[in-house]
Amino acid sequence: MARQKISFICAQCGTTHTRWQGKCDGCGEWNTLAEEQAGGGVGGGHQRAPKKGRPVELVPLDGEQEQAPRIQTGIDELDRVTGGGFVRGSALLLGGDPGIGKSTLLMQAAAALARRKHRVIYVSGEEATGQVRLRAHRLGAADSEVMLAAETNVENILATLADGPRPDFVILDSVQTLWTDSVESAPGTVTQVRASASAMIRYAKQSGAAIVLVGHVTKDGQIAGPRVVEHMVDGVLYFEGDGGQAYRILRTVKNRFGATDEIGVFAMGDRGLAEVPNPSELFLGERKGNTPGAAVFAGMEGSRPLLVEIQALVAPSPLGTPRRSVIGWDSGRLSMILAVLEAHCGVRFSQHDVYLNVAGGYRISEPAADMAAAAALVSSLAGLALPADCVYFGEISLSGAVRPVGHSVQRLKEARKLGFERAVLPAGTEEIGNQALRLSQPETLVDLVASIAGS
Numbered sequence: 001m002a003r004q005k006i007s008f009i010c011a012q013c014g015t016t017h018t019r020w021q022g023k024c025d026g027c028g029e030w031n032t033l034a035e036e037q038a039g040g041g042v043g044g045g046h047q048r049a050p051k052k053g054r055p056v057e058l059v060p061l062d063g064e065q066e067q068a069p070r071i072q073t074g075i076d077e078l079d080r081v082t083g084g085g086f087v088r089g090s091a092l093l094l095g096g097d098p099g100i101g102k103s104t105l106l107m108q109a110a111a112a113l114a115r116r117k118h119r120v121i122y123v124s125g126e127e128a129t130g131q132v133r134l135r136a137h138r139l140g141a142a143d144s145e146v147m148l149a150a151e152t153n154v155e156n157i158l159a160t161l162a163d164g165p166r167p168d169f170v171i172l173d174s175v176q177t178l179w180t181d182s183v184e185s186a187p188g189t190v191t192q193v194r195a196s197a198s199a200m201i202r203y204a205k206q207s208g209a210a211i212v213l214v215g216h217v218t219k220d221g222q223i224a225g226p227r228v229v230e231h232m233v234d235g236v237l238y239f240e241g242d243g244g245q246a247y248r249i250l251r252t253v254k255n256r257f258g259a260t261d262e263i264g265v266f267a268m269g270d271r272g273l274a275e276v277p278n279p280s281e282l283f284l285g286e287r288k289g290n291t292p293g294a295a296v297f298a299g300m301e302g303s304r305p306l307l308v309e310i311q312a313l314v315a316p317s318p319l320g321t322p323r324r325s326v327i328g329w330d331s332g333r334l335s336m337i338l339a340v341l342e343a344h345c346g347v348r349f350s351q352h353d354v355y356l357n358v359a360g361g362y363r364i365s366e367p368a369a370d371m372a373a374a375a376a377l378v379s380s381l382a383g384l385a386l387p388a389d390c391v392y393f394g395e396i397s398l399s400g401a402v403r404p405v406g407h408s409v410q411r412l413k414e415a416r417k418l419g420f421e422r423a424v425l426p427a428g429t430e431e432i433g434n435q436a437l438r439l440s441q442p443e444t445l446v447d448l449v450a451s452i453a454g455s
């Protein structure tokens with residue numbers, strides 16, 4: 001008999017290694033490799049004589065167009081992130097840290113869909129039905145016609161789903177608890193999680209139900225993380241937030257049927273998640289007067305403008321190598337802005353520790369935040385507060401030039417709506433519209449620094 005092949009699979013990213021090693025070649029994480037038996041599951045398999053293929057139907061590309069049929073929850077923050085509702089016959093992964101509110105969000109979505117006369121099944125592998133009921137009660141969803149099951153075996157789940165009317169929406173909470181008889185690995189291993197996910201995805205495609213797989217972000221290598229199934233599903237959403245704060249951000253990472261830069265904002269309360277239709281107010285909520293080092297960035301998240309405060313603290317450093325610390329922004333981007341400020345504007349940070357923080361635990365990924373970050377840094381170093389009624393946006397290039405960014409009109413409108421009077425944006429921004437804001441348009445970072453020093 002052939003010897004069973006053993007491989008070592010990273011629980012974070014799923015990269016397969018032939019030998020054990022401390023660090024994963026794929027994602028660079030330490031101690032995430034676990035020994036698994038190859039074969040049986042997806043991509044593996046015992047050597048069998050190949051069966052004779054059967055021809056499939058070929059269809060022309062230019063055929064009848066099918067709109068992705070969607071089911072909407074009516075929860076706007078959720079529907080926007082999915083690109084207009086869950087798509088029938090598709091599989092979505094909802095990832096996030098344990099305790100962030102994934103089960104809560106999905107129970108609310110399930111209840112909303114059930115009220116709209118969709119047939120919804122919630123399969124919990126983590127909690128007993130009693131516990132799920134208790135949560136539903138707390139969410140005011142107990143009266144909705146969601147059907148519950150506490151089960152982890154994929155074959156049993158599939159048999160249950162096949163028995164009775166076809167569901168529209170199925171939640172599997174969580175994918176890490178699922179296991180299928182078709183592979184031998186233990187539940188939670190990469191092979192098992194992938195094989196189980198694959199069986200459920202196949203079910204979604206065949207039945208036309210929309211399914212959601214919940215995946216906990218795992219910290220160690222014992223249990224596979226949600227990333228190992230990302231490539232198999234049609235959409236990936238991550239639910240993020242700071243445990244200490246009430247709000248949560250739902251972010252699209254992958255979407256075969258819509259945009260990937262959308263976010264939904266929720267606040268966790270004692271009766272579940274409430275939508276936050278105007279997140280700018282939330283992120284600017286605690287703004288107090290004029291303090292040096294704070295600049296408001298007029299950002300965009302997908303189709304929505306979002307104002308957030310960028311805070312900088314620049315303080316003389318006792319260390320030979322001063323500290324650079326960033327929360328909510330890219331540290332490489334900070335280094336770049338500091339280098340441009342030093343090289344082109346003669347502003348020196350080499351003797352100073354620099355801390356940069358995006359207020360409210362929010363994370364910025366747009367280069368358009370450069371200008372606000374630079375303004376905050378210069379303001380803190382100089383000890384001069386920026387005008388409290390001013391917003392900033394614009395990208396900074398290595399040459400020190402300030403470059404226009406998209407969606408200027410929307411950014412300015414949002415600022416106006418929230419009571420801001422002034423905006424600093426790049427010269428050469430073409431579309432500005434007729435804004436009732438006082439605009440200042442620097443051409444270079446030198447102009448920006450001069451205007452802060454002169455204010």
Ligand code: TYD
Binds near residue numbers: 101138
């Ligand atoms: P949960 O949805 O169980 O998280 P996950 O499925 O991502 O692990 O949410 C758990 C947390 O949310 C828990 O700390 C309690 C809190 N919570 C509320 O604050 N209000 C509520 O109405 C509910 C249901 C949960």
Ligand code: MG
Binds near residue numbers: 102103104
């Ligand atoms: Mg849960």
